[in-house]
Amino acid sequence: MSDTKNLFNKVWDLHTVGTLPSGQTQLFIGLHLIHEVTSPQAFAMLRERDLKVMYPERTFATVDHIVPTDNQARPFADNLAEQMMSAIEKNCREFGVTLFDLKDGRQGIVHTVGPEQGLTQPGMTIACGDSHTSTHGAFGSIAFGIGTSQVAYVLSTQTLAMNRPQVRRVGVNGELGPGVFAKDVILHIIRQLGVKGGIGYAYEFAGDVFDRMTMEERMTVCNMSIEGGARCGYINPDETTVEYIRGRPFAPQGEAFEKAREWWLSLASGPNAQFDDEVSYDAASIEPTVTWGINPGQSVGINEAIPTVASYPEEEQKGVQEALDFMELNEGQSMKGLKIDVAFIGSCTNGRISDLRQAAELAKGNRVAPGVKAIVVPGSQQVRRQAEEEGLAEIFTEAGFEWREAGCSMCLAMNPDKLKGREICASSSNRNFKGRQGSPTGRTLLMSPAMVTAAAIRGSVTDVREMLEPVGA
Ligand SMILES: CC(C)[C@H](C(=O)O)[C@@H](O)C(=O)O
Numbered sequence: 110m111s112d113t114k115n116l117f118n119k120v121w122d123l124h125t126v127g128t129l130p131s132g133q134t135q136l137f138i139g140l141h142l143i144h145e146v147t148s149p150q151a152f153a154m155l156r157e158r159d160l161k162v163m164y165p166e167r168t169f170a171t172v173d174h175i176v177p178t179d180n181q182a183r184p185f186a187d188n189l190a191e192q193m194m195s196a197i198e199k200n201c202r203e204f205g206v207t208l209f210d211l212k213d214g215r216q217g218i219v220h221t222v223g224p225e226q227g228l229t230q231p232g233m234t235i236a237c238g239d240s241h242t243s244t245h246g247a248f249g250s251i252a253f254g255i256g257t258s259q260v261a262y263v264l265s266t267q268t269l270a271m272n273r274p275q276v277r278r279v280g281v282n283g284e285l286g287p288g289v290f291a292k293d294v295i296l297h298i299i300r301q302l303g304v305k306g307g308i309g310y311a312y313e314f315a316g317d318v319f320d321r322m323t324m325e326e327r328m329t330v331c332n333m334s335i336e337g338g339a340r341c342g343y344i345n346p347d348e349t350t351v352e353y354i355r356g357r358p359f360a361p362q363g364e365a366f367e368k369a370r371e372w373w374l375s376l377a378s379g380p381n382a383q384f385d386d387e388v389s390y391d392a393a394s395i396e397p398t399v400t401w402g403i404n405p406g407q408s409v410g411i412n413e414a415i416p417t418v419a420s421y422p423e424e425e426q427k428g429v430q431e432a433l434d435f436m437e438l439n440e441g442q443s444m445k446g447l448k449i450d451v452a453f454i455g456s457c458t459n460g461r462i463s464d465l466r467q468a469a470e471l472a473k474g475n476r477v478a479p480g481v482k483a484i485v486v487p488g489s490q491q492v493r494r495q496a497e498e499e500g501l502a503e504i505f506t507e508a509g510f511e512w513r514e515a516g517c518s519m520c521l522a523m524n525p526d527k528l529k530g531r532e533i534c535a536s537s538s539n540r541n542f543k544g545r546q547g548s549p550t551g552r553t554l555l556m557s558p559a560m561v562t563a564a565a566i567r568g569s570v571t572d573v574r575e576m577l578e579p580v581g582a
């Protein structure tokens with residue numbers, strides 16, 4: 110393999126089956142993850158054509174979006190949710206696909222359970238009928254969100270027709286300050302490059318900030334690469350990646366693991382790797398970040414004022430004003446002190462054990478502010494069990510947070526967890542689109558789980574650094 114090839118192109122080339130008449134690449138998909146929302150029609154398409162799932166052993170299913178996080182008794186109160194649940198149960202049974210269902214112990218958000226079970230590995234191509242599939246790129250896999258008809262295609266052929274994106278290296282170097290987390294890094298990147306800036310690109314995140322990150326932090330970053338418009342995002346595999354995977358249920362074991370390790374590490378972009386574009390940011394310039402608008406690029410550092418409309422290019426000004434009007438915020442205003450109604454800790458961006466540990470550390474000995482509804486929703490049953498064992502669940506409930514079952518919950522509100530009316534929600538999720546959290550007029554402020562916890566306790570948007578122990582104390 111040539112030294113100048115970056116990881117993305119190495120993995121792409123290794124999985125290329127051929128070039129289609131359209132000019133697209135037919136790409137072999139190593140791992141296909143499915144969930145209840147985008148799979149029912151895909152299975153229906155297979156039935157219509159009398160097709161089978163080509164590699165049921167490369168296909169794994171979970172339930173996450175529609176799952177209630179309080180009362181999980183069947184049948185679910187929501188008829189549509191019950192139908193989706195029964196459909197995935199039937200489809201997995203009939204097509205021979207492993208399903209992590211509610212009784213399984215491994216159920217959770219699709220992007221939480223893949224890595225947790227050791228299914229997600231470096232050098233793989235991964236597809237899932239879900240935009241945040243980019244999360245799996247944290248392992249140095251190339252992982253794409255796909256639509257329902259493509260889900261049918263992958264089920265029946267284990268391949269996907271795709272245009273090869275260009276690769277942009279996004280560097281962040283230096284030291285992150287206290288109270289600045291992976292979430293702030295990716296919100297900062299999206300703000301700089303724009304929500305459409307990544308169109309046509311795969312993002313390689315590189316630099317010493319990512320090198321020092323844990324796998325869970327890397328997943329937070331890659332999860333949101335698609336919010337910046339990129340087709341996918343990834344981080345080169347290193348010893349951190351290898352050690353995370355070691356011993357997980359679906360990881361290679363023994364000698365096979367050592368062989369895989371060598372191969373995984375060989376895939377990383379080397380010092381001479383070429384990129385179609387490169388940008389880089391200084392870690393020290395990143396503050397705890399919070400969104401003020403209706404897309405994930407509309408954010409500010411907690412000590413900054415909301416930018417003026419005039420500071421945007423003319424073609425964007427109308428949209429910016431519309432966002433301010435919807436949020437009932439003004440240019441020049443500070444986000445600090447803005448009252449919140451709801452605090453949501455969870456989602457495939459920030460619903461893993463390290464997120465809950467951070468939140469619990471701040472919640473310990475504090476109380477959720479009067480009038481604020483605060484919920485903590487683990488990303489998976491495994492995260493939930495671990496949090497209970499570590500005493501985190503108890504810390505949360507003592508502080509006045511609700512402790513829930515695993516699922517997507519209020520990230521998308523395709524389940525009973527919804528905002529009401531004009532409520533403002535401090536949320537550790539990844540999208541702040543109008544109506545995203547279940548009320549058409551509800552308002553979402555994206556931030557790190559630590560910032561959400563701080564807002565829950567103070568009752569308003571807070572600089573989390575005010576609540577951290579001074580260094581050395
Ligand atoms: C329901 C699903 C198709 C959707 C996605 O693709 O991302 C959801 O997960 C989301 O986050 O909006």
Ligand code: SF4
Nearest residue numbers: 241456457517520521
């Ligand atoms: S947690 Fe949110 S972003 Fe992630 S898969 Fe579920 S709905 Fe989509």
